[in-house]
Amino acid sequence: MNIQKYDGKENRPNTAERADTCKNIPKMPIESSSSTHPTNFKVPLPRPRPLANNNVNDKNPTGSQDAKAAENKKQEWALTDFDLGRPLGKGKFGNVYLAREKKSHYVVALKVLFKSQILDSDIEHQVRREVEIQCRLRHPNILRMYGYFHDEKRIYLILEYAKHGALYKLLKERGRFDEKTAAIYVRDLSKALIYCHSKKVIHRDIKPENLLIGHNFELKIADFGWSVHSPSSRRMTLCGTLDYLSPEMIEGKPHSFAIDIWSLGVLCYELLVGLPPFDAKDANQTYRKIKYVIVKYPDYVSAQARDLMGKLLVIEPENRLPLVHVLQHPWIKQNAPEGVPPPVFNPETSDK
Numbered sequence: 412m413n414i415q416k417y418d419g420k421e422n423r424p425n426t427a428e429r430a431d432t433c434k435n436i437p438k439m440p441i442e443s444s445s446s447t448h449p450t451n452f453k454v455p456l457p458r459p460r461p462l463a464n465n466n467v468n469d470k471n472p473t474g475s476q477d478a479k480a481a482e483n484k485k486q487e488w489a490l491t492d493f494d495l496g497r498p499l500g501k502g503k504f505g506n507v508y509l510a511r512e513k514k515s516h517y518v519v520a521l522k523v524l525f526k527s528q529i530l531d532s533d534i535e536h537q538v539r540r541e542v543e544i545q546c547r548l549r550h551p552n553i554l555r556m557y558g559y560f561h562d563e564k565r566i567y568l569i570l571e572y573a574k575h576g577a578l579y580k581l582l583k584e585r586g587r588f589d590e591k592t593a594a595i596y597v598r599d600l601s602k603a604l605i606y607c608h609s610k611k612v613i614h615r616d617i618k619p620e621n622l623l624i625g626h627n628f629e630l631k632i633a634d635f636g637w638s639v640h641s642p643s644s645r646r647m648t649l650c651g652t653l654d655y656l657s658p659e660m661i662e663g664k665p666h667s668f669a670i671d672i673w674s675l676g677v678l679c680y681e682l683l684v685g686l687p688p689f690d691a692k693d694a695n696q697t698y699r700k701i702k703y704v705i706v707k708y709p710d711y712v713s714a715q716a717r718d719l720m721g722k723l724l725v726i727e728p729e730n731r732l733p734l735v736h737v738l739q740h741p742w743i744k745q746n747a748p749e750g751v752p753p754p755v756f757n758p759e760t761s762d763k
Contacts, residue, residue, distance in 0.1 A: 488560035504528045522568040537636060544612055545635045552603035554623060554633040573623035573631055582619050587685035590716060594746035595753050597679050599630045601737045608668045614638050617674035618655050628753045653697055654687035658726050661698050669728030676723025683712055715742035
């Protein structure tokens with residue numbers, strides 16, 4: 412496969428100050444899969460292409476049938492529509508690459524998944540659900556999925572490029588955040604979850620690894636692999652990450668939107684302390700701590716922060732503080748009033 416390299420800048424404001432040049436980029440190493448699975452992986456129907464200008468009938472307002480047919484065909488993406496850049500990350504089922512759409516020069520992240528590996532792991536339904544959900548979400552604190560396409564062996568997800576990477580990496584570099592920074596992230600994540608829940612979407616896997624930092628250092632929910640559209644709001648599947656599982660999940664009880672509220676409380680603690688609240692030497696101890704909500708707060712965590720986490724980390728789901736009330740909590744109002752932007756961390760090095 413011949414993939415052209417590019418030497419381009421980001422499609423963002425102030426590119427003169429924050430140029431992201433991509434020089435000497437290696438070709439995309441898309442290796443062949445050794446699996447012999449049939450290539451009948453199904454994906455949702457293609458969506459219109461939002462990145463390019465598709466006004467083919469501008470010079471011919473009436474338009475011919477041939478022109479319309481040609482335009483409809485162009486609605487489907489292909490790998491040849493993109494210049495591929497450096498790898499951004501590697502996952503179990505594929506990799507993520509920096510990419511630029513040729514026609515618009517718009518910089519995106521291209522997530523490449525192998526169909527054979529997805530079929531081997533029996534997660535076809537999970538990938539379909541991720542695509543169907545994320546493509547429909549529109550919120551400043553949720554990573555956009557612009558579109559998707561596939562070929563014989565691979566699926567390609569066209570994602571918004573989050574310049575500054577994962578929140579997890581930033582947290583590990585700094586150890587922990589001050590209360591103002593943590594409050595801003597909790598505030599913005601609460602807004603995004605309120606929006607998700609209004610669309611009947613439960614995320615079910617909130618954690619620092621699934622939160623990215625955008626061009627202006629804004630928080631963005633990224634991975635919707637465990638998400639579900641649940642109009643009935645009651646689910647039974649055990650999913651997510653151990654440290655972030657809610658009591659109802661570990662006990663196999665039905666769960667609802669309240670599991671995201673629990674995860675918000677766990678995340679708040681990890682942002683302030685550097686470790687999740689139920690961290691233990693083995694899984695059994697973690698399960699026990701979660702079941703009985705055994706939390707130890709360091710002395711440096713303020714009383715107001717403890718109060719908020721205490722109202723989120725509640726055994727009974729129905730008694731957890733609603734997200735709209737999180738935004739009105741004194742700790743949020745004091746440290747992250749509306750309009751206060753997220754902090755800037757090492758902009759000259761964070762994209763390396």
